[in-house]
Amino acid sequence: RDQVQIAGSSTVLPYASIVAEAFGENTEFPTPVVESGGSSAGLKKFCTGVGENTIDIANASRAIREKEIAACAEAGVKDIIEVRIGYDGIVFASQKDGPAFDAFNQVQWFNALSPKVLKDGELVDNPYTKWSEVDSSLPDVEIAAFIPGTKHGTREVFEEKVLAVGCEESGALKAMIDSGMSEDDAEDACIAVRTDGKSVDIDGDYTETLARIDSNPNGIGVFGLAFYENNTDKLKVANMAGVAPSTETIASGEYPVSRPLFFYIKKAHIGVIPGLQEYAQFFVSDEIAGPDGPLAQYGLVSDPELAATQAKIEAAETIGN
Amino acid sequence: MTDTTLAQQSDTSHASPERTVFSILEGDALTRKRNAAEARFKLYGIIAIGIGLFFLVALLWAILSNGLGAFTQTFVKVEVPLNQQQIEEAEKSVVKTSKYRAILIEAFENDLSAANISTGISAKDLEKLFSSGAAATIRDHVLAHPDSIGSTVGFDLIASSRVDGYMKGRVDRDDLAQDKNLDAAHLDLADQLQAAGILEKRFNWEFVFGTDASDSRPEQAGIGASMVGSLFMMLVVLVLSLPIGVAASIYLEEFAPQNRFTDLIEVNISNLAAVPSIVFGILGLAVFIQFMHLPQSAPLVGGLVLTLMTLPTIIISTRASLKAVPPSIRDAALGIGASKMQSIFHHVLPLAMPGILTGTIIGLAQALGETAPLLLIGMVGFIASNFPDGVAAGFLSPNSAMPAQIYEWAKRADPAFYERAWGGIIVLLVFLMAMNIIAIILRRRFERRW
Amino acid sequence: MSLPLVSAVLLVLAVAGYIFGRGKALKTVGGDSRRLHSLSGYYGWNAVVWTLAPSLLLLVIWLLLQPIVINGSVSSMISEETAAGSSLDLVMSDVVRIAEGLDLAATQGVMSAEDASSIRIELTDVRDRLGDVGVALGSDVTAETLRAAQAYREISATGYLLRSVVVIGAALLGLVLAVVRTNPEFRARNAVESVVRWILIAAASIAVLTTLGIVLSLIFNTVEFFRIYPASEFFFGLTWAPSFGGGSVLGILPLIWATLYISLIALAVAVPIGLFAAIYLSEYATPHVRAVAKPLLEILAGIPTIVYGLFALLTVGPLLMNVFGSGGALGVNWMSGASSVLTAGMVMGIMLIPFVSSLSDDIINAVPQAMRDGSLGLGATHSETVKQVILPAALPGIVGAILLAASRAIGETMIVVLGAGAAARLSVNPLEAMTTVTAKIVSQLTGDADFASPEALVAFALGMTLFVVTLGLNIIALYIVRKYREQYD
């Protein structure tokens, strides 16, 4: 095998492909192969073992889990280098010419989507059918939210950083605990989503969300920042908690909804698979992953601690060491 | 007997009540009803075909109207002086192409002033007119022709996707209000460039024969490499699934003893047809890659997986057509001392051929358009970045396939990829029809009622 | 000798076998082929079989064993420390790559053959020199791996030589044996046909092996899933609500229900249209219309499903919304979003039309003309003939076609994801969004969940369950066909 083989998250795929292409253009090594298929499948492939017929790098839109590390180790993949490449901002956008969805906060989202909300100090079944009922500052249109399906890592971020926060801030969490729920149950209840069709899960990709918003003027969808930036002709984005999403606000941590993106390298393959180390170094070099590099240009929020990551790769520092 | 007896008999016949001599020109109520039913039945058939063709036209129209744009592309002519020193410097940096880009912009600014076009656009923003792959085009030329260093070379460089979209009417000035990739000023420049003949739109062979490009340069993406991937996969599928499918059907239909076990096999095969294609991907990953150590992302593996997936379709249709061959044909052959094998291969199989070919057409169409199993064996993603350099490499080196490529494009953020996805579908359908044409012609030759 | 060369030699031997086998047979009867038991060609083929079968078998075994044997002897040369750094497997692949590089260098003339086998790490930069011939190495070559690579080359060279000798020897032996055994009484046709029969059996067993492979590739993860998730909740649960943080509820019933529901709607669209189209094409249409319309309809089966999905999402869904949605033509509010079971089912039905129409058309066409004549001669109309004589006679094939369509409907994802939505729901309203088992298998497999969690493993359990359910449906279908089958002629 001549080329580096990579698999994993489809969120990381665009960045990986940009790097792979540039890597192929700028070095003697052949262009790496970047498969998509999701973080789960990528890591699973990654953890089948070491050897030529296994992949070298797994892309993931979340950090690897303890259980996965254990499974990896069991299959002989013991030394894994974790590389954080930057952040993915998650934005809320609606049809460009649609209703004026300009600013949201977590409480509004929670109240719009949760099956149980706090109304007049009591927990009731969600009575809202229009955004204006949730908050008078919002447009007077039917709630039609297109949120990532449960397969997406983005859903987790959405639940944690929007719904859970909204739950707590609206006081619903407290009310639930007060009503006798255990803390765990209450937290689970906080991130539940109503099932009466106001909120639609999207198992496909952002293009599907876009298509759905195209055919539903009142729709509001959850997108990645990069996706939004490429489709500003159709979408307009809303502020969240008073902050407009941009690479700067996300990098600075002002914008609340974002997540880190990673890739994982099999240390055992370094030195055996030609170009593997070079690819990793190339990826995190300032020219590529820095704030002025093509990745940021495309929409990746570059990691402020890029230098540390570069050092880590240089030293081949593995997880747990 | 004589005519007289005949005449007598005709009398008695008139007496008999059931003997109503009816006219064949005018129907009675029942016949009218039956004829109406007949007409309705025929009409249903026409309607059914009409519905099918209507949807075909609707789908094809959608495909063509969305996808034809992918076949044209905007190019910008630039005269680039290849300066030895600049190039040496560029070759030293990590990301060499970014340095070439600077060379390009410098040259382009010169061209602009030569053409008397003045813009207020900064050098950095001027870059956005070009595909980010433009610099690589220059570098590739330099690497391929080192002797051209020192001279000035004219390049036809691909314009960026938004400029291209503007030329095709996909992008207008309003759309760019929020866009960070391009401004309205760029579009003004593009208009001027077009007037000056520096920028032009023409047929995009690169799309048909090129390779995939990363998310940031839709304008450079082509379906060629994945077409080659599909071609090699289909070769595997055709070469394996047709003979194996027909052989299996012959065994099951003609030789296998009729017992519980063969019933089990029969049910098994129709059940395989219902197995979701992604499960075949799971199987392929486990068996071909993890167990047999075949390479990842290879068309060979893809072909094998698709073969397994296509087999049930071919087997089911072949068995159905074998069943439909009248037994008297088999008897006739056996009766003059043909072996069972001979009677089947010489007589039954030719008669079953139309059905077999139909199964093949449908099975291959399905295999050609399938993405899900490819996802698991690593043929979906950013893969087809190079053409295989030989037949063996065609089977073994990583490649994508057309449906996977289309699926990938359809997911990508830049709307220019959406157009490419539809364009890819057009290519896929043309490929499909080219593939089927032989089978269709063959099938017509074998079709005959006896 | 390289593999292609050996294959070429085998091929030549096979051709020779054919010529000699046939020639010998003809010679023994003085050229009077009538005195042979079988056609002379069968003697030739018999020799071919004898030449190829054992030698190819040997070759395959050799191909499988040689790497193992060589790896075994070479890997003993690699010290503990080197192996401990990564894994033996990886070191070995490095060794193989170096060996291949040396081979390449030797054939390209960059290195002399002696150089390649005696070159020392101390004297040259091997990585560089191999890089020159286009073999990229991940790291610098150590003395140890270089020695191992050279040993590898030596052993494989002997191995290849031996392999050629053995394989070609076997082929020759088989050839000679076959030719010697050739005599007029020898039942060459039976011999060849029994080989063909074995080939047929092998082909049929591939289908069985595939099933076995599917079951095996699903079973471990399924079992794993049931270890961490209660089976009763999976099989009888009425809710499907996976969640990342754990605490997922994974009841399959809503998925199974929607799968059957969507497939039924799809068949309700595809079967009548397809069947009527088939009848029209085979019974009424002129040959010209048929020659054009049939392949055209077949294009429907070749349009990628993503197009159908978008068609459902962007065209059919909104259309249905305009009829059944709030403010729609009917003034009812039965539909809350463009995605629904009906949307997906209808679009899927369109896709399946050719599955029913083309195959049924072939089968109907194969019904002998005498059947039609018999019925028409009794004064039946064409449609009566079709309904009462031809369709029953063609039933097994038509059921096969419908089963194929149904199978396709069950296995379809893209149309479901885009047309029917992603929410699992138990409802009888066809205007509600639901999702199918297959769609969920794909989404759980390609998701971002922890691969050892029930949310990811459930895909395998879903696959397994679907497999069993469709097996049941197929058994029922088989039973029905058996019951109503009518054999003509």
Next chain:
Amino acid sequence: MPTIEQANNMSQSKISAGNVQVYYGDTHAIKDVSIEIRPQSVTAFIGPSGCGKSTFLRCLNRMNDTIASSRVEGRIEIDGENIYDPRVDPVRLRAKVGMVFQKPNPFPKSIYDNVAYGARIHGLARNKAELDDIVASSLQKAGLWEEAKDRLDEPGTGMSGGQQQRLCIARAIAVSPEVILMDEPCSALDPIATAKVEELIDELRENFTIVIVTHSMQQAARVSQRTAFFHLGVLVEEGLTQDIFTNPKDKRTQDYITGRFG
């Protein structure tokens, strides 16, 4: 309801064919045949194999329409109505002019359904009992009742050759057409079964018009009132059966019936 014109015709001819030509592709299978077939009588077509008997017979109820390559020219009238008139409904024609084919072609259905088929589509039975009657009497007339009565539910294709032939006869008479065309109805029958069918033909003659193709001169002589002799697609001679057999006008006819042919 027979019109006066039809009633007139009836005493003259049921079927009247004029200058009929039939082509199979380029082959000219029937050459300029004109014939009048009398009602309530049996007409036998005889002639060497391949002379066009079946072809001409199939023209009479337009069964030739089903052979793509065949083309019929000329005039064929039944009860004074041109059957190739575009207004004619071949279905009605065939209900009126039934046919027994040369090769027995039972449907892949039960014996009962084979016979009941025609009666069902023409709505001849008001209820199950009537249908049973029709089936039973048809099978009886065709001499198959004894062999078939215990196996009415078994497939008709699982019968012996002669049984299949009688089944096809039963099937044809079950719809009680006005004209019955029989293409060698007794070729696979033993003498006794043949005698039964001949009896049946004689019985049917009282009400129906029958055309029968046969190779057996004896049979032609036994059952037919008129005989037509075909040769190489040409109708050589037609007349009263006894005249044809005792006093043929044409040399070819004479040669044929005396077995001196060819």
Next chain:
Amino acid sequence: MPTIEQANNMSQSKISAGNVQVYYGDTHAIKDVSIEIRPQSVTAFIGPSGCGKSTFLRCLNRMNDTIASSRVEGRIEIDGENIYDPRVDPVRLRAKVGMVFQKPNPFPKSIYDNVAYGARIHGLARNKAELDDIVASSLQKAGLWEEAKDRLDEPGTGMSGGQQQRLCIARAIAVSPEVILMDEPCSALDPIATAKVEELIDELRENFTIVIVTHSMQQAARVSQRTAFFHLGVLVEEGLTQDIFTNPKDKRTQDYITGRFG
């Protein structure tokens, strides 16, 4: 090359069947039939329709194997070899024991290919010219040459019923088997064609063993040396043809041949 044992047998019997039983599912179609068939002679099977003639005939070259529901018990030997022995290759058997079926079943191929097929698969012709010879002579013997010689490339299925029957006869004799089983070979033939086929049978008898099923007593009397009379699956009587016809031992035989049956 006949061995001494075979030569011995030849004078006795070519085919010897003992206690043969045939079942179709539950139907007992052939009941305990034992018969010896002499070489170089013609044996005729007669009997009413449905009595089991075809069934028994099909046992003799194991064509019954192809009917799933049928089951054969008992012993059938050809040249002293049990044909139901598992070691027997039915293909060789059928090449040796050819068959003409009751319903003509030409292949949907050209006339030439229909006849040439058997010769091809048995390697009877060394070259095209020989094959042409075989085809021509077979068609001539079957009396089809005149009609077929100009249309050898046309499909065999586009022939008249009688032509198809002769085509099937030609196809069977083209293989030159040792035994020929003919199931009503003349049923669709006119007298002249019948005479030709009978002549052929007489000619073939010199070298081959022939079994023929017929419904025509006259034919049986004309061509056969021995006759077997079947009734309801039972072999009622077997003997020299003239004995059977002039002096039948069994009442049933007598009734049948005098036409008083049933």
